[in-house]
Amino acid sequence: MSLAVLKSRALAGMHAPQVTxxxxxxNGLPSFTIVGLPETEVKESRDRVRAALQNARFAFPAKRITVNLAPADLPKESGRFDLPIALGILAASGQMPGDGLDEYEFAGELSLSGDLRAIRGALAMTYAMRTSHHSDGRRRIFILPRESADEAALVADATxxxxxxxxxxxxxxxxxGSDSDARLTQHRPAIRSSAPAYLDFSDVKGQLQAKRALEVAAAGGHSVLLVGPPGTGKSMLAARFPGILPPMTDEEALESAAVQSLTGGFSTARWKVRPYRAPHHTASGVALVGGGGTPRPGEISLAHRGVLFLDEIPEFDRKVLEVLREPLESGQITISRAARQADFPARFQLIAAMNPCPCGFLGALHRECRCTPDQVARYQGKISGPLLDRIDMQIQVGAIAHDDLLQQAAGESSAHIAARVTQSFEAQQQRQRKSNHLLSTTEIDLYCKPDAAxxxxxxxxxxxxxxxxxAYHRVLKVARTVADLAAEPVIGKAHIAEAIQYRRALREQ
Incomplete structure (x- = not known):
């Protein structure tokens, strides 16, 4: 047989379109040509495949070899096509059986010795395969490098x-057709059975108001801005915030893992662990939202179903911060380029922190602030009104007196806080099948109506x-969460008052 046809997958954002x-x-002068819009990594597979076949003691055909990656208008990148190209050459030259290839999909990068190396996006590919079927209703078996099999097998119904x-x-x-030991067998991933290990809130002494605010934020999925002098525990609180979020569902964990798999940064040891991303303030807009010639996810997508922590938020470039406005509302980001477009999920929870003034000591107990009112206003004005308007809760994190710090007992553990958060979250799911921060205007009128007082x-x-x-709607949603934590069906005056306290704007909006 001089023609062999195999199936593989490309990556286009979160999608994994099938590639034939x-x-x-x-016959003719020996040559090796790859067509179908291959990028540099795919073109280089000619040399990898030739060396791998020869070092595996196969004969490399002295013929005119043409490899077509269809569809022709879909860009192909990375070394994932090495394995199907090598198998296609062997099947077309009769060095291996060609029957049964249609029951499989293949992806893997070849070393020069013929060993298989891990590929990027294995989980994203199998996640997309769930909706792809044979005409007879059967799913194909995916043959992958062993290093990529653990993450790919997390999709329960993938083989x-x-x-x-x-x-x-x-x-x-x-x-x-035989029972030989040479046959490959289905892989089962090794999944951690214990609960994820997070940093504990008991490490943070004092700051009861900030802890309460973060509990409300975790229960309702609200975004938070922490404002306070340096050394008050803002970063410590943010780092421990993932530990009080509700446990991830299997679908949420798959979504999050699939995004991280696109950058090669996922490990099965982090299965069902909430992502926590803390980019430096020198990060660019593309680093935050994603992009590039071949669109890759940015920090907001890598934080999908987890936490995005922006420390020293006024130090970020203002144009960089403005790119957060749309994904904070929509929960997704679309990267558009001249040649292609990619959609990535971005349902993250924003925790931001900042000092109240350029020197940082406005409101500090033991240091005097020397900033003028104009300098303070200009510093706080680095966060635009529209972005500040989209942050649900703005919390003052005050300094702790030395005596109180030395005498302070250990705080409440994350486990106790998480139990209350989970109970509130489940009440929201039973009532409206979504978190409070996702309520639409119509749903706010239905579920967030306060009493007369x-x-x-x-x-x-x-x-x-x-x-x-x-801002009005966001206060109502926060008040709904406060009432849920108190197991109250109706939003009362006390719940509204607490929600208003969490809306301490840096300036009038």
């Missing part, structure tokens, strides 16, 4: 056969603080 690898051998080398894959097809207080606060409609 067609290998044709013809993954791991292999260590090209020879092992060829032996599998040579042994078809609470409505009067809210009306007074709106008038005095000059809130926008968005």
């Amino acid at each position: 690898v067609e290998v044709h051998l013809a 993954i056969f791991p292999a260590d080398s090209l020879l092992q894959v060829c032996a599998h097809f040579a042994a078809r 609470g409505e009067d207080l809210l009306r007074t606060a709106m008038t005095r603080l000059n809130w926008s409609a968005r």
